[in-house]
Amino acid sequence: MSRPLAIFGGTFDPIHLGHLSVAWEASELLDAEVRLMPASVPPHRPSPLANAQQRVAMLKAALQKQSRLTLDTRELERSGPSYTIDTLAELRKEEGDRPLVLLLGADAFAGLPSWHRWRELFDVAHIGVLSRPGVDVAWSDELLTAIGPRLIDDASALRVLPTGKVMELSVTPLEISATRVRELLAEGRDPRYLLPCGLFDDPSILAPYRKA
Ligand SMILES: Nc1ncnc2c1ncn2[C@@H]1O[C@H](COP(=O)(O)OP(=O)(O)OP(=O)(O)O)[C@@H](O)[C@H]1O
Numbered sequence: 729m730s731r732p733l734a735i736f737g738g739t740f741d742p743i744h745l746g747h748l749s750v751a752w753e754a755s756e757l758l759d760a761e762v763r764l765m766p767a768s769v770p771p772h773r774p775s776p777l778a779n780a781q782q783r784v785a786m787l788k789a790a791l792q793k794q795s796r797l798t799l800d801t802r803e804l805e806r807s808g809p810s811y812t813i814d815t816l817a818e819l820r821k822e823e824g825d826r827p828l829v830l831l832l833g834a835d836a837f838a839g840l841p842s843w844h845r846w847r848e849l850f851d852v853a854h855i856g857v858l859s860r861p862g863v864d865v866a867w868s869d870e871l872l873t874a875i876g877p878r879l880i881d882d883a884s885a886l887r888v889l890p891t892g893k894v895m896e897l898s899v900t901p902l903e904i905s906a907t908r909v910r911e912l913l914a915e916g917r918d919p920r921y922l923l924p925c926g927l928f929d930d931p932s933i934l935a936p937y938r939k940a
């Protein structure tokens with residue numbers, strides 16, 4: 729039995745306290761190493777306002793002074809869209825039989841049937857679904873049928889098996905989104921307590937979101 733590796737991918741445009749809090753709690757609930765993985769070209773949304781280098785700078789600033797959450801920039805080093813199946817297949821080769829857990833907010837999970845080769849995700853990883861308030865999270869029949877036999881409510885299975893299970897992780901709900909943070913910054917406001925304090929150490933770090 730080995731400690732699971734959990735991957736929390738996102739655009740992180742910018743990283744906010746909602747991301748950090750749910751990733752931290754997932755790490756505790758699963759006793760897992762959690763890697764935050766910024767997407768290079770997100771497959772299903774417009775390009776981020778901050779470029780890859782700026783988003784990495786924000787992630788590094790956010791992840792200071794702790795070691796439970798780490799940064800994995802592999803998707804930024806690949807060209808083309810950041811398909812999760814490709815990333816997880818690569819990690820599976822590196823990690824052997826170690827349990828892998830793909831962490832997704834409930835909204836991202838609801839969109840899973842539109843993902844590239846989505847049914848193959850269950851062959852390479854478990855999925856941990858993180859509660860997220862304030863988003864429309866109806867799960868389609870197609871998704872429910874696919875996950876029905878995979879749903880578990882005890883995290884110990886995620887440590888014994890390498891792949892294939894789905895578990896809802898009950899994390900503290902925080903209604904924070906990067907969209908809201910971008911709106912506030914564009915209005916010239918200061919969303920100081922929605923963002924990790926490390927983002928305020930360097931005044932230029934939030935420049936991509938402020939109006940000139
Ligand atoms: N407050 C939150 N609670 C739980 N999960 C979250 C929260 N914010 C983001 N997530 C999850 O984090 C992952 C990456 O999300 P992303 O970087 O797109 O942030 P976002 O806040 O949803 O951004 P945007 O508002 O730009 O869409 C997704 O799985 C998303 O569901």
Ligand SMILES: O=C(O)c1ccc[n+]([C@@H]2O[C@H](COP(=O)([O-])O)[C@@H](O)[C@H]2O)c1
Nearest residue numbers: 737738739767771772810811812843844
């Ligand atoms: O692989 C796909 O087809 C796919 C489609 C949509 C999103 N994703 C991944 O899901 C994660 C969250 O995406 P987002 O857009 O909510 O930031 C991020 O790692 C994306 O690369 C992946």
